[in-house]
């Protein structure tokens with residue numbers, strides 16, 4: 001800090017509460033003002049992170065997201081509101097951030113971050129926040145942070161749990177590939193597994209806090225992973241991670257160069273995208289193993305005796321259910337499948353879940369019982385394509401979507 005460095009007069013009042021903290025001072029506030037942070041993902045983590053970064057007076061914020069605000073986002077993505085449903089998340093978040101602090105610079109980048117644009121888009125910022133929800137983007141961000149030599153504050157949240165890690169901080173800081181050279185198996189999205197909004201709030205706030213510590217020089221620089229479980233006792237645990245691995249394919253001696261990032265197929269590396277039945281146009285019954293919601297509806301209307309099993313968790317079944325369906329959560333069904341087939345093997349069984357994924361596992365498990373017992377009549381066991389989400393779209397628009 002130069003001796004003559006000063007803040008505008010009103011900022012002493014505005015930021016005074018943090019400036020009087022030991023180790024922060026005027027120099028801390030000036031560092032924040034000169035700093036730039038880019039937040040990738042303006043969702044559950046990005047919203048609280050942006051909120052605190054803006055309020056603390058970080059001079060320049062970049063907001064990257066390609067998605068639009070949906071009603072189902074409002075439960076946790078707290079910069080968005082009922083009026084901004086349908087608007088790009090970047091615009092909606094920027095609007096809210098400018099209301100909090102009109103004097104900081106806000107860049108709106110409404111495009112998906114990919115290996116083609118990552119270095120160009122991220123190179124202008126001092127610190128990168130990973131507030132996304134998918135593994136390919138996580139590896140892309142880690143590799144790019146290494147190539148650009150920038151710290152990456154990575155957050156993740158699902159159900160009641162969250163995780164926080166600072167990668168590539170200082171010359172010894174490790175990267176995501178040091179910890180996980182291969183991507184972990186997919187654990188499902190928040191849409192599939194559920195998320196408590198306040199849990200993303202905890203992790204997003206901590207991401208902002210880590211960034212502020214790095215900028216102001218308050219960070220201890222010892223790599224660790226923080227694990228949060230809202231139902232745990234105690235709820236926070238911290239694991240020391242050590243320093244970076246010399247053999248790491250990204251940050252080690254033979255590390256990735258920017259040119260290689262452009263060439264790398266992150267989606268393929270992480271096992272490719274989850275199948276999306278809608279985009280594949282698979283909305284009608286496949287002979288044999290599957291049934292469309294419309295056909296199931298016709299069968300139910302026709303008064304046939306059917307065995308409709310809903311494999312969602314009990315809590316979800318309590319929210320809404322198809323008439324006449326019984327609830328057998330997936331874990332219970334796969335643990336003891338024979339219990340759930342009707343004695344009369346002419347009664348057809350249809351399995352439904354929320355989005356049409358778990359029902360396929362359940363149907364396959366039940367069908368394998370028949371395979372294992374040759375000589376019995378083959379039962380009809382089908383999964384319902386697209387699950388209850390498709391039911392509310394194609395059969396009953398008054399059926400709840402959650």
Ligand SMILES: Nc1ncnc2c1ncn2[C@@H]1O[C@H](COP(=O)(O)OP(=O)(O)OP(=O)(O)O)[C@@H](O)[C@H]1O
Pocket residue numbers: 040041042043044045064065066067072073077089111112113114131132133134137189190191192
């Ligand atoms: N490669 C990417 N480029 C830009 N934004 C991304 C990228 N990957 C993920 N995101 C954004 O990160 C955010 C993650 O937030 P979150 O998981 O809370 O939201 P969501 O995807 O809206 O949730 P839901 O699971 O309910 O659909 C999303 O807004 C998503 O669009």
Ligand SMILES: [Zn+2]
Pocket residue numbers: 174175176177178179244245248249250251252
């Ligand atoms: Zn590494």
